[in-house]
Amino acid sequence: MTFNALLVEKTDEDSVSATVQQLTEDRLPAGNVTVAVEYTTVNYKDGLCLQPKNGLVRNYPHVPGIDFAGVVEESSDSRYQPGDKVVLTGWRVGETHWGGFSQKARVDADWLVPLPDGLSTKQAMAVGTAGFAAILAVNALEDHGMKPEHGEVLVTGAAGGVGSIATAVLGNLGYEVAAVTGRPEMADYLKSLGATRIVARQEIDTVSKKPLESETWAGCVDAVGGEMLARVIGQLKYGSSVAAVGLAGGAKLPTTVIPFLLRGVNLLGIDSVMQPYENRIRGWERIASNLPLEKLDAMIQPAKLADVPTLANEILNGQVKGRIVVDVNA
Ligand code: NDP
Numbered sequence: 001m002t003f004n005a006l007l008v009e010k011t012d013e014d015s016v017s018a019t020v021q022q023l024t025e026d027r028l029p030a031g032n033v034t035v036a037v038e039y040t041t042v043n044y045k046d047g048l049c050l051q052p053k054n055g056l057v058r059n060y061p062h063v064p065g066i067d068f069a070g071v072v073e074e075s076s077d078s079r080y081q082p083g084d085k086v087v088l089t090g091w092r093v094g095e096t097h098w099g100g101f102s103q104k105a106r107v108d109a110d111w112l113v114p115l116p117d118g119l120s121t122k123q124a125m126a127v128g129t130a131g132f133a134a135i136l137a138v139n140a141l142e143d144h145g146m147k148p149e150h151g152e153v154l155v156t157g158a159a160g161g162v163g164s165i166a167t168a169v170l171g172n173l174g175y176e177v178a179a180v181t182g183r184p185e186m187a188d189y190l191k192s193l194g195a196t197r198i199v200a201r202q203e204i205d206t207v208s209k210k211p212l213e214s215e216t217w218a219g220c221v222d223a224v225g226g227e228m229l230a231r232v233i234g235q236l237k238y239g240s241s242v243a244a245v246g247l248a249g250g251a252k253l254p255t256t257v258i259p260f261l262l263r264g265v266n267l268l269g270i271d272s273v274m275q276p277y278e279n280r281i282r283g284w285e286r287i288a289s290n291l292p293l294e295k296l297d298a299m300i301q302p303a304k305l306a307d308v309p310t311l312a313n314e315i316l317n318g319q320v321k322g323r324i325v326v327d328v329n330a
Helices: 044-049 121-143 161-172 184-193 226-233 258-263 277-290 293-299 305-316
Strands: 002-012 015-024 033-041 067-075 085-089 104-107 112-114 153-155 177-181 197-200 219-222 241-244 266-269 300-304 323-327
Touching: 002 305, 015 305, 033 085, 033 121, 044 305, 067 104, 067 121, 085 121, 112 277, 121 161, 121 219, 121 241, 121 266, 121 277, 121 293, 121 323, 153 161, 161 177, 161 184, 161 219, 161 277, 161 293, 161 323, 177 184, 184 197, 184 293, 219 226, 226 241, 293 300, 300 305, 305 323
Parallel strands: 153 177, 153 219, 177 197, 219 241, 241 266, 300 323
Antiparallel strands: 002 015, 033 067, 033 104, 033 323, 067 085, 085 112
16 A cells, blocks of 8 residues: 655755655554644744755755644554544654555554544644644743733744644633734734734834833743843743743844843743643643634635645745645645
8 A cells, every 4th residue: 555745855965855656554563553644734843854964864865844634544543543633743753764654654652642632634734833832932931930910922923833833722822912013914824813912023023222111011932032022021021921932033042141030031942842641631631722713714725645745845935824724634
């Protein structure tokens, strides 16, 4: 039996090609659960994994795709039976292990979680790694004391994947959400998700000379990093926190320790890849209960496996709106 997968091959030292190919099951990697993948998605990291010399993929040929949702086909692990619906994010699947841009995947049972009640496999991938990281960020901020009555919460990179899910969840939880975007044409979309105010990217994407500015934000989900994160740290209210999720705007953090010392603010690191099982279940349950599904459906940009190379470039260029959902059987 053959199946389709997006195979990335090295063409020379500095370039790779990515094409949909028919593969046989004997090419699948080691693992104790084989999953018939239904949906996957294109995250920022997938964009990187389709680039040559990305520092993430070690061996070629490679099947990328850092997350997927589907149905168990075969399992030698007692936790999963054929027919069970499952979700996978993280564990370096799609980087060091073959991933979800495929009609079949073989993985370690420890990496899977059961599909949460109330979500379809398509909706789970509309959330995907980006949305899972967004909910981890909201959980971390609330675990550090953030409450709706404390004031406006900032979401950066708001029209992207992490930002869209964060905006919708925070809005649904009753927060006032200020959404930062570099694309003014996304204002209506962001308001429909739950943003109460739009902040133009250029208002906040350069470092201020002052280490402290007006106390403005009761919290922040940051997908951008770099100078924007540095600026946000100096604008946080006393004792509040920013959850650092991403680096779409840069990895350097040109800040000072002053906001930490004088305002007691917190910089919370968010990693979705190595999260323990209990946190994954907590995150997915919160997604299923706090993310309005009609808003999730409005974020979906449908795609096929063959579209992935083009979309991978678009996500690296910050041109994607919401969440790409790839139907691997289309
Ligand atoms: P997207 O490309 O969907 O969204 C990123 C958004 O950031 C863009 O849509 C754009 O939003 C904004 N942006 C892009 N470039 C710049 C720039 N130069 N300066 C300021 N803003 C910019 O990516 P995702 O939402 O999927 O991922 C966002 C980040 O989060 C990535 O760095 C990704 O690697 C990281 N991530 C981290 C995870 C973790 O576990 N920590 C898990 C998942 C993602 P707009 O147009 O609205 O301004």
